[in-house]
Amino acid sequence: MVRGRPRDATVADRVVAVAAQLLREGGYxxxxxxxxxxxxxxxKTTLYRRWPSRDHLVAEAVAALMAEVSLPDxxxxxxxxxxxxxxxxxxxxxxxxxALIAELVAYxxxxxxxxxxxxxxxxxxxxxxxxxxxxxIAGGQLPAGTDPALLIDALTGPLYYRTLITGEPITDEYVxxxxxxxxxxxxxxxAGTRDASGVAGECREAR
Amino acid sequence: MVRGRPRDATVADRVVAVAAQLLREGGYxxxxxxxxxxxxxxxKTTLYRRWPSRDHLVAEAVAALMAEVSLPDxxxxxxxxxxxxxxxxxxxxxxxxxALIAELVAYxxxxxxxxxxxxxxxxxxxxxxxxxxxxxIAGGQLPAGTDPALLIDALTGPLYYRTLITGEPITDEYVxxxxxxxxxxxxxxxAGTRDASGVAGECREAR
DNA sequence: CTAATTTCGCTACTCTAGTTGCGTAATTGG
DNA sequence: CCAATTACGCAACTAGAGTAGCGAAATTAG
Numbered sequence: 001m002v003r004g005r006p007r008d009a010t011v012a013d014r015v016v017a018v019a020a021q022l023l024r025e026g027g028y029x030x031x032x033x034x035x036x037x038x039x040x041x042x043x044k045t046t047l048y049r050r051w052p053s054r055d056h057l058v059a060e061a062v063a064a065l066m067a068e069v070s071l072p073d074x075x076x077x078x079x080x081x082x083x084x085x086x087x088x089x090x091x092x093x094x095x096x097x098x099a100l101i102a103e104l105v106a107y108x109x110x111x112x113x114x115x116x117x118x119x120x121x122x123x124x125x126x127x128x129x130x131x132x133x134x135x136x137i138a139g140g141q142l143p144a145g146t147d148p149a150l151l152i153d154a155l156t157g158p159l160y161y162r163t164l165i166t167g168e169p170i171t172d173e174y175v176x177x178x179x180x181x182x183x184x185x186x187x188x189x190x191a192g193t194r195d196a197s198g199v200a201g202e203c204r205e206a207r
Numbered sequence: 208m209v210r211g212r213p214r215d216a217t218v219a220d221r222v223v224a225v226a227a228q229l230l231r232e233g234g235y236x237x238x239x240x241x242x243x244x245x246x247x248x249x250x251k252t253t254l255y256r257r258w259p260s261r262d263h264l265v266a267e268a269v270a271a272l273m274a275e276v277s278l279p280d281x282x283x284x285x286x287x288x289x290x291x292x293x294x295x296x297x298x299x300x301x302x303x304x305x306a307l308i309a310e311l312v313a314y315x316x317x318x319x320x321x322x323x324x325x326x327x328x329x330x331x332x333x334x335x336x337x338x339x340x341x342x343x344i345a346g347g348q349l350p351a352g353t354d355p356a357l358l359i360d361a362l363t364g365p366l367y368y369r370t371l372i373t374g375e376p377i378t379d380e381y382v383x384x385x386x387x388x389x390x391x392x393x394x395x396x397x398a399g400t401r402d403a404s405g406v407a408g409e410c411r412e413a414r
Numbered sequence: 415c416t417a418a419t420t421t422c423g424c425t426a427c428t429c430t431a432g433t434t435g436c437g438t439a440a441t442t443g444g
Numbered sequence: 445c446c447a448a449t450t451a452c453g454c455a456a457c458t459a460g461a462g463t464a465g466c467g468a469a470a471t472t473a474g
């Protein structure tokens with residue numbers, strides 16, 4: 001057995017719950033380590049014995065907050081992808097969510113370990129979408145040459161780009177156009193077929 | 208005339224130069240207001256009379272750093288877009304650039320005015336690309352229905368998405384595939400033509 | 415020249431992240 | 445029971461962001 005005094009097993013749960021609650025209340029602002037310590041009834045030093053930095057604690061609390069969130073699966077892969085993309089867009093429109101993601105991005109850049117943790121978090125979210133796309137390819141609803149990772153990026157990347165970088169609005173019309181373009185572009189890449197000039201134009205006419 | 212003692216006109220230049228230099232030396236870490244004040248030979252309070260926060264000063268220094276950067280223009284719009292996208296990818300591969308952008312993203316989320324400032328900064332960079340695309344449409348090198356903003360998002364969004372969120376590598380092959388998909392998807396959206404199901408598949412066969 | 419006005423430097427302060435050192439509580443092994 | 449070991453709480457500390465107050469310097473209006 002381990003020798004010394006065992007860790008208080010309730011501490012982790014209490015702290016993360018309090019941290020998540022603080023984030024819900026005031027978002028990123030108003031979240032202080034001291035406040036977490038007081039509300040959770042533990043010493044600040046105890047917090048730092050378990051989480052190496054404030055950023056780490058916030059990240060874990062966010063992970064707890066986004067533990068749920070599911071993916072539609074109606075059998076119509078294209079429709080499911082549209083719905084999922086609209087859901088992501090809706091989430092990113094929330095100012096508090098936007099602010100939190102922006103902070104997480106900075107955390108990931110500041111601490112290598114936190115970066116890995118967050119990448120893992122995002123990867124889990126993309127996993128399900130990837131499987132959905134695989135089913136779509138297998139079932140003939142998406143072109144055989146479709147690269148799942150690339151399609152996810154094409155659907156999601158512009159949303160985060162607008163949210164975090166350009167700040168341009170993400171309307172449902174924009175999401176529809178984005179989804180159209182991404183689905184139309186899927187499977188277009190072939191080794192040796194670097195440029196698809198004209199093809200899109202042809203497709204447009206053919207509709 | 209204005210009544211009181213005039214501002215020392217050299218202060219702004221000195222401070223921004225020192226701030227940019229500190230960013231070059233140590234990136235985001237190691238940048239402290241006190242150090243800037245000491246090196247620029249001004250009082251810390253004077254800094255805060257001109258820049259409302261550290262974040263604002265960093266943002267202005269970054270803006271000074273990225274003042275240059277030009278866009279290729281060979282007449283071949285598709286090739287120019289490929290080149291420009293590769294250049295953006297190369298920039299984002301730099302760890303220090305990546306870290307700075309991540310911090311800027313958080314700044315923009317924390318301060319509304321800084322958000323506007325940064326959006327303006329990015330908008331200026333996209334402006335030139337938009338004009339390039341317009342020329343491509345006018346010259347028939349891109350489908351008539353191409354939405355310039357959407358195409359820019361499709362080309363750039365995934366790069367920032369990978370850089371800031373997923374952390375997946377951005378290889379030149381990835382950029383090539385991404386550019387193919389984006390260019391193939393351009394102009395695919397039409398009012399009333401919500402879904403392009405099958406079209407991409409057709410294109411694949413026709414290739 | 416004098417008064418009003420504005421900038422500047424300086425000192426001292428608050429607040430929060432994060433650290434250090436110490437005494438004490440809880441547990442296991444003998 | 446006793447020693448070793450580990451967790452915990454507490455108090456004091458450092459460092460950096462940001463603020464407040466004051467006196468001095470520079471400038472313009474009269």
